[in-house]
């Protein structure tokens with residue numbers, strides 16, 4: 001099995017690269033942001049709760065995203081592996097993912113971080129908001145909050161994986177295909 005976490009701030013290209021990875025290696029993508037946006041679109045109880053937090057650029061409660069991750073893992077027994085995109089976003093989520101995996105005798109193989117400067121991130125997210133009509137990508141203040149939140153709360157998760165010796169940083173400002181080549185080099189090491 002091959003299990004990868006794509007790590008990095010919003011707008012760093014995790015979604016784009018996840019799609020390329022799952023296609024090449026036959027894996028399942030788990031994007032907590034996409035799962036949440038789907039709940040919002042369907043106007044489920046969870047979606048209504050999550051929408052308010054997402055609209056202000058805050059994280060949704062750990063129990064919600066962990067429940068979604070657990071379901072996705074459960075729904076795909078015997079698959080070739082997972083690519084996590086947008087999860088974990090804090091140490092508690094990272095620890096619980098390790099527990100969920102340990103009970104199934106699974107292992108995270110690589111955590112690949114995409115590095116992009118803040119100004120470029122904000123530009124990319126606002127552009128994506130226009131192109132894809134994503135409700136949480138359109139307001140500059142909220143977008144700035146989401147990027148700030150990554151640096152204040154999420155970036156520290158990199159230390160957790162560095163200690164486990166599975167953390168790799170790549171330049172996320174390269175062109176898409178070059179970044180993908182770099183990712184493949186890490187995976188095929």
Ligand code: AMP
Nearest residue numbers: 010032033054058059060065086087089
């Ligand atoms: P994303 O598309 O990954 O940038 O996620 C969009 C929004 O969904 C975030 O701004 C958060 O409000 C929420 N979200 C996504 N993943 C998580 C997570 N792992 N923990 C908490 N909130 C999350």
